[in-house]
Amino acid sequence: MRIEDICTHFGDDHGRYLGAAVPPIFQNSLFVDYDGKDQVTNADGDRYTYSRIANPTVEGAEAMIAALEGGETARCFSSGMGAVSAAMMKWVEKDCHVICVRHAYGPARNFLDWLGTKFGVRTSFVTGTDIEEMSACVSPQTRLIYLESPSTYVFSIQDLKAVAELAGRHGIRTVIDNTWATPVFQNPLSFGIDMVVHSCSKYLGGHSDIVGGVIIGRSADLRAMTETERAYLGNSMDPNTAWLLQRGLRTLHLRMDRHQENATRVASFLEQHPAVERVVYPGLPSYPQRELAQEQMRGASGVFSFSLRGDPQQTRAFIDRLTWFQKGPSWGGFESLIGGISLDDAGRRYTSFGSSGLRVSVGLENADTLIEDLDRSLAEVPL
Numbered sequence: 001m002r003i004e005d006i007c008t009h010f011g012d013d014h015g016r017y018l019g020a021a022v023p024p025i026f027q028n029s030l031f032v033d034y035d036g037k038d039q040v041t042n043a044d045g046d047r048y049t050y051s052r053i054a055n056p057t058v059e060g061a062e063a064m065i066a067a068l069e070g071g072e073t074a075r076c077f078s079s080g081m082g083a084v085s086a087a088m089m090k091w092v093e094k095d096c097h098v099i100c101v102r103h104a105y106g107p108a109r110n111f112l113d114w115l116g117t118k119f120g121v122r123t124s125f126v127t128g129t130d131i132e133e134m135s136a137c138v139s140p141q142t143r144l145i146y147l148e149s150p151s152t153y154v155f156s157i158q159d160l161k162a163v164a165e166l167a168g169r170h171g172i173r174t175v176i177d178n179t180w181a182t183p184v185f186q187n188p189l190s191f192g193i194d195m196v197v198h199s200c201s202k203y204l205g206g207h208s209d210i211v212g213g214v215i216i217g218r219s220a221d222l223r224a225m226t227e228t229e230r231a232y233l234g235n236s237m238d239p240n241t242a243w244l245l246q247r248g249l250r251t252l253h254l255r256m257d258r259h260q261e262n263a264t265r266v267a268s269f270l271e272q273h274p275a276v277e278r279v280v281y282p283g284l285p286s287y288p289q290r291e292l293a294q295e296q297m298r299g300a301s302g303v304f305s306f307s308l309r310g311d312p313q314q315t316r317a318f319i320d321r322l323t324w325f326q327k328g329p330s331w332g333g334f335e336s337l338i339g340g341i342s343l344d345d346a347g348r349r350y351t352s353f354g355s356s357g358l359r360v361s362v363g364l365e366n367a368d369t370l371i372e373d374l375d376r377s378l379a380e381v382p383l
C-alpha cells in the first residue's frame with residue numbers, strides 16, 4: 001500500500017464495528033470472558049484480557065504505524081521517552097557498552113548515564129558523522145548503537161546503511177529515533193536498522209494534543225517486550241491517546257508535505273537575509289550532508305536551526321518581537337514554534353532561550369505570514 005492509502009484506510013474493518021466509519025474507542029481496562037462463536041483475539045493471537053497488555057484501539061494505531069514504517073510490528077507507549085527507554089532496556093545488560101550519538105535528545109542520553117550509575121552500563125558518545133570513529137568504539141561488550149538521524153539539535157545525520165553493516169558484523173543491535181523525518185520521509189528499517197522509535201507527541205500526532213511514543217521492529221522482539229519492558233514498567237499508551245494518534249495519522253502525509261514546503265520557504269528566506277549567520281536545514285542545497293540526506297530520506301520535515309549575527313540579547317529581542325512563532329519546548333505540531341538551543345562541548349543542551357542558536361518548528365500557517373513575521377522582527381532589531 002502507498003503512504004496516502006495507509007494513512008487513510010489501513011486496517012479498515014467496518015464489519016467489526018457495526019459499520020462505523022471510524023473505529024470506536026475501547027475505553028475499558030479489562031475484558032471479561034464470554035461465549036462467542038467468533039472470539040476475537042489480539043494482535044498476538046491471545047484473548048484480550050487487560051488494556052495494559054493489549055487494547056484494540058491502541059492496536060489500530062500500532063498496525064498503521066508498523067505499515068507506514070515497513071516493519072513487522074509496532075507497540076505504542078505512554079510517551080516518546082517511554083518508547084526510548086524501553087527500547088534501550090531491551091538491548092542493554094548489566095556492565096555492557098553502548099554507543100550513542102552525541103547530539104541525541106537530552107533525556108535519552110541522560111537515561112544512558114543513569115543506566116551507567118545504576119547498572120554499570122558504559123556509553124561512548126560519538127559524532128555519528130564518522131563511521132571510523134564509531135567503529136573504533138566497538139568492544140566485545142557493545143550491545144547497542146543508538147542513533148537519532150537527523151538529530152534534532154544540530155540536524156546532523158548518520159549513514160544508516162553503514163551503521164547497520166558495522167553493527168551486523170559485531171552482533172550489535174541498532175535503535176534509531178526517527179521522530180524528525182517521520183515514516184513519510186525515512187524508513188530506517190529498510191537500511192537494516194533493528195528498531196525505530198518515535199515520539200508520537202510530535203508529527204505523528206501532529207496536533208499538540210497528545211503525549212505518546214512508539215517502537216517499530218520485529219514481531220518476536222516486540223512480543224517479548226509486551227510481556228517485559230511494557231508490562232513491567234507499565235508504560236502502555238491509553239486508548240484515548242491512541243484514538244487521537246490514529247486520527248492524526250490520517251493526515252500525516254498531507255501535513256508533512258506542507259511542513260516541508262513551508263520550512264523550505266522559511267529557511268530559504270532566512271538564508272539570504274544579511275542578519276542571519278547560518279541556517280542548517282536538511283532540505284536546503286547548502287546542507288553539509290546533502291548527498292547522504294538525499295540517499296536515505298525522501299524529504300525534510302519542518303524543524304531546523306539558524307543563528308543570527310547579533311549577541312544573545314539581540315537574539316532574545318528578535319524572538320520576543322515575533323507574533324506568529326510561539327515560544328515553547330516541543331515541536332512537530334500544527335503551530336510554528338521557536339526556541340533557543342545552546343550546546344556545551346559534550347553536546348548537551350543547557351539553556352533554552354537567549355543563547356546563540358535558534359531552533360524553529362515551522363507549522364502549517366501560510367508561509368508568507370511566517371516570512372513577514374520574521375522579516376519585520378529582524379528589521380526591528382538592528383543586528
Ligand SMILES: Cc1ncc(COP(=O)(O)O)c(C=O)c1O
Binds near residue numbers: 079080081082105211
Ligand atoms: C527527538 C525526540 N525524541 C524523543 C522525545 C521524547 O518524546 P516525549 O516528549 O513524547 O516523551 C523528544 C521530545 O521532545 C524528542 O524531541
